[in-house]
Amino acid sequence: MASFFSSRLFFISLVCVVIAATLPFYVSGYILGLLTVAFYFGVFAMAWDLLFGFAGEVNFGPTFLIGTGAYTAGILNNQFGWSVYLCILLGALASVVAGFVLALPALRVRGPYFGLTTLVAVLMLQNFVVVFADLTGGEIGLTIPDVITINAGANYWIALGFMTVSAAILYGLSQSPVGLVLQASGQDPVQAGALGFNIVKHKLAAFIVSAFFSGLSGALLVFYFGTASVGTVVDVAVGVNVIVSAVLGGRRTVLGAALGAIFLIVAGEFLRPTGELATFIVSAVALLVVLFFPGGFLGAALSREARS
Amino acid sequence: MDQTVTTATLTVRGLTKRFGGLTAVKNLSFDLHPGEILGLIGPNGSGKSTAMKSVMGIERPTAGEVLFEGENVAGLPAHKIARKGFGMVFQHSRPLNRQTVLENIMVALLPDSLFMLFPDKALTERAKWIAERVGLGAVMDRRPPTLPFADLRRLELAKAIARDPKVVLVDEPFAGLTSAEVGTFSALIRSFRDEGRAVMLVDHNVKSVAALVDRVLAMYLGEEITTGRAEDVMKNETVRRVYLGGAIETHARPETSFKDKVPLLQVENVSVHYGKAQALENVSIHVHEGEFVSVVGLNGAGKTTLFNTISGFLPYTGEILRGGQPLRGTGPAKIARSGLVQCPESRELFGEMTVRENLDLGGQHLDDAARAKQLAWLFELFPILKERQGQMAQTLSGGEQQMLAIGRALMMQPQILVLDEPTLGLAPVILELLSKALEKLRQTTKITVLLGEQNVTFALPHADRVYVLEHARIVWEGDPGRFAAEAGKDFL
Numbered sequence: 001m002a003s004f005f006s007s008r009l010f011f012i013s014l015v016c017v018v019i020a021a022t023l024p025f026y027v028s029g030y031i032l033g034l035l036t037v038a039f040y041f042g043v044f045a046m047a048w049d050l051l052f053g054f055a056g057e058v059n060f061g062p063t064f065l066i067g068t069g070a071y072t073a074g075i076l077n078n079q080f081g082w083s084v085y086l087c088i089l090l091g092a093l094a095s096v097v098a099g100f101v102l103a104l105p106a107l108r109v110r111g112p113y114f115g116l117t118t119l120v121a122v123l124m125l126q127n128f129v130v131v132f133a134d135l136t137g138g139e140i141g142l143t144i145p146d147v148i149t150i151n152a153g154a155n156y157w158i159a160l161g162f163m164t165v166s167a168a169i170l171y172g173l174s175q176s177p178v179g180l181v182l183q184a185s186g187q188d189p190v191q192a193g194a195l196g197f198n199i200v201k202h203k204l205a206a207f208i209v210s211a212f213f214s215g216l217s218g219a220l221l222v223f224y225f226g227t228a229s230v231g232t233v234v235d236v237a238v239g240v241n242v243i244v245s246a247v248l249g250g251r252r253t254v255l256g257a258a259l260g261a262i263f264l265i266v267a268g269e270f271l272r273p274t275g276e277l278a279t280f281i282v283s284a285v286a287l288l289v290v291l292f293f294p295g296g297f298l299g300a301a302l303s304r305e306a307r308s
Numbered sequence: 309m310d311q312t313v314t315t316a317t318l319t320v321r322g323l324t325k326r327f328g329g330l331t332a333v334k335n336l337s338f339d340l341h342p343g344e345i346l347g348l349i350g351p352n353g354s355g356k357s358t359a360m361k362s363v364m365g366i367e368r369p370t371a372g373e374v375l376f377e378g379e380n381v382a383g384l385p386a387h388k389i390a391r392k393g394f395g396m397v398f399q400h401s402r403p404l405n406r407q408t409v410l411e412n413i414m415v416a417l418l419p420d421s422l423f424m425l426f427p428d429k430a431l432t433e434r435a436k437w438i439a440e441r442v443g444l445g446a447v448m449d450r451r452p453p454t455l456p457f458a459d460l461r462r463l464e465l466a467k468a469i470a471r472d473p474k475v476v477l478v479d480e481p482f483a484g485l486t487s488a489e490v491g492t493f494s495a496l497i498r499s500f501r502d503e504g505r506a507v508m509l510v511d512h513n514v515k516s517v518a519a520l521v522d523r524v525l526a527m528y529l530g531e532e533i534t535t536g537r538a539e540d541v542m543k544n545e546t547v548r549r550v551y552l553g554g555a556i557e558t559h560a561r562p563e564t565s566f567k568d569k570v571p572l573l574q575v576e577n578v579s580v581h582y583g584k585a586q587a588l589e590n591v592s593i594h595v596h597e598g599e600f601v602s603v604v605g606l607n608g609a610g611k612t613t614l615f616n617t618i619s620g621f622l623p624y625t626g627e628i629l630r631g632g633q634p635l636r637g638t639g640p641a642k643i644a645r646s647g648l649v650q651c652p653e654s655r656e657l658f659g660e661m662t663v664r665e666n667l668d669l670g671g672q673h674l675d676d677a678a679r680a681k682q683l684a685w686l687f688e689l690f691p692i693l694k695e696r697q698g699q700m701a702q703t704l705s706g707g708e709q710q711m712l713a714i715g716r717a718l719m720m721q722p723q724i725l726v727l728d729e730p731t732l733g734l735a736p737v738i739l740e741l742l743s744k745a746l747e748k749l750r751q752t753t754k755i756t757v758l759l760g761e762q763n764v765t766f767a768l769p770h771a772d773r774v775y776v777l778e779h780a781r782i783v784w785e786g787d788p789g790r791f792a793a794e795a796g797k798d799f800l
């Protein structure tokens with residue numbers, strides 16, 4: 001742990017954050033808005049990597065956690081007009097509860113079935129949103145009356161700060177002794193059990209942490225957007241983007257996941273003039289990275305550093 | 309030592325484990341005292357590993373009691389049993405590859421708590437001490453993928469004893485080790501006993517087990533045959549019949565008896581590199597049609613690399629000729645289909661498919677009649693595979709998996725069969741069976757065999773010719789009769 005603060009990775013991260021913090025002084029509101037969304041996505045991807053990279057569980061339904069947090073916060077604000085911060089907090093907690101309810105049975109099933117269970121959960125949430133349209137705004141989307149602030153710079157700083165703090169916590173967790181136990185449980189559950197670790201407990205805890213950050217970030221995102229819709233926080237395609245980000249950035253690196261998310265969102269936006277082609281190009285790049293650098297951006301960079 | 313005075317650490321009574329209709333362990337009872345090593349022997353699939361896993365809580369016993377210091381722990385989950393004072397050494401190691409050896413040992417020392425956020429200095433000290441103790445002192449800061457096989461096994465021992473368990477369960481610690489390494493591991497296990505731990509040991513290396521244990525329990529079909537001192541158990545009629553078998557007979561023929569002028573397979577000055585490390589250096593070997601050639605070498609000498617190169621999996625310099633034609637440029641799938649079939653050391657079974665499906669995949673290029681005939685022949689060779697046709701391959705016992713891997717290779721009716729450490733995990737009686745089968749095969753067909761082994765008691769008797777591979781180079785070639793005198797020092 002101590003070695004991290006003197007490592008190159010820490011230094012580079014620090015420089016990146018400091019530079020990023022100065023952006024509002026000289027870039028356009030358009031770019032700030034783009035990065036704001038990218039930062040929230042970065043947290044989604046990091047939270048997902050904690051499950052996949054460390055606990056070894058492929059969660060195909062990151063948007064179940066994200067969407068639950070986002071919609072809970074949005075609905076509470078819309079229905080009762082409660083304060084933004086309370087709504088965000090309750091959104092995150094709702095996501096934790098939903099994650100717990102999902103993971104408890106899902107962690108008992110073996111291998112690919114966990115992934116399938118989480119995928120089904122997304123479809124159920126999507127259905128719920130559509131069926132209870134009075135409450136959720138249905139397919140049109142939910143209008144959220146309050147915002148945190150309308151200042152683009154302030155929104156940007158909030159997102160950057162939130163991502164930085166989340167990254168510090170998630171990365172720290174992944175490198176701590178509990179992170180090691182989690183990784184051991186993911187790699188060989190039978191052996192980890194025989195070493196005296198309650199695998200279900202550790203994986204459940206990882207799921208809850210992942211749910212908390214996903215839900216919190218989802219709630220913050222909808223307050224930034226001013227609306228919540230299936231297409232932005234629940235759809236399976238959104239989940240796929242989160243997964244691609246994490247894999248692209250580098251499995252088991254946590255920080256790489258955030259890089260991957262920022263890359264994916266920014267690249268997608270810059271390629272928007274190419275129309276339909278944009279998705280294709282981004283996907284092709286993602287595929288190439290996965291094929292030639294299976295460790296992802298950060299994985300490749302770190303192993304180069306380790307070699308030299 | 310007098311066992312009536314000490315009370316048993318572990319008392320097992322009527323332990324039974326059923327998988328569906330199969331009773332893997334039947335009404336097993338034994339005591340394990342502090343400072344005692346109990347050996348568990350028996351043919352493949354007799355239930356040794358299952359008995360161990362049932363004690364450890366990895367498998368839930370169907371019936372019976374497992375008393376640890378008087379308390380019944382049967383039915384508790386593994387992590388609870390482990391915390392009471394049990395440690396287990398697994399056959400297959402899957403260490404954390406990104407962490408150092410020391411960190412891997414640290415993991416075993418951590419408490420089962422969700423709030424252990426900062427490493428504890430004392431734990432690091434203890435992990436260092438354990439690393440020294442099992443002989444990993446010099447490689448503490450290396451990562452597991454860079455370690456030789458024996459060190460990976462040491463790491464497993466280190467993790468198992470990390471939290472100072474009173475009962476240590478060890479499943480096949482000697483498999484794949486050289487005789488010198490078996491010696492060091494025996495000494496280590498003996499030191500566990502001398503510290504007062506109760507040790508239970510399973511291995512097919514009968515000689516080393518007999519030399520190490522205080523008592524032996526022999527099992528067959530899930531049941532106890534007999535228990536007692538090693539010499540007496542080994543003399544038992546049933547144990548001899550179902551487990552030990554007879555000695556492996558010698559069958560070598562002189563090289564001049566092979567008629568083909570151009571060898572069937574020629575490896576000429578082949579070199580292979582993994583990154584900067586050289587795995588093979590100017591290796592040349594040749595194999596005649598119908599010949600049985602053994603490549604003998606210790607762990608890491610390069611046997612598997614040699615075979616993988618021949619099978620077309622690795623880039624190389626030099627030439628590999630099959631019947632005079634260069635093999636370069638031919639892909640692994642095509643090489644296999646043309647009759648050069650490798651049975652890899654790592655088995656590579658389709659774990660979620662049944663035994664029968666695995667075999668049918670091997671024989672898929674045969675027509676129905678030929679496949680049925682081959683299958684019937686194979687089932688005669690390994691009757692257990694016939695019984696277990698519907699079982700998922702990954703639930704087979706270690707030795708049963710090995711038989712399946714060999715069986716699948718044989719289903720391909722190879723012209724050249726490459727066997728990489730086929731004896732790994734097989735009971736002596738099965739080795740004898742396999743030996744006879746190979747002999748029959750070579751009498752009745754034109755099969756050519758290239759065998760890689762560390763176990764010379766299996767490699768020598770069949771071989772017409774032997775190569776010794778050492779540190780990536782062929783250092784000796786000759787007939788098996790001269791081996792013992794000229795090259796046997798590391799192996800015998």
Ligand SMILES: Nc1ncnc2c1ncn2[C@@H]1O[C@H](COP(=O)(O)OP(=O)(O)OP(=O)(O)O)[C@@H](O)[C@H]1O
Nearest residue numbers: 327332352353354355356357358703704705706707
């Ligand atoms: N999960 C399972 N489902 C069905 N059968 C099983 C399962 N696990 C083990 N078996 C069967 O139980 C029997 C006992 O297996 P076990 O692994 O205990 O044998 P073993 O004595 O350790 O053999 P080996 O010496 O080959 O390692 C085997 O025939 C095996 O196929």
Ligand SMILES: [Mg+2]
Nearest residue numbers: 356357705706
């Ligand atoms: Mg076994």
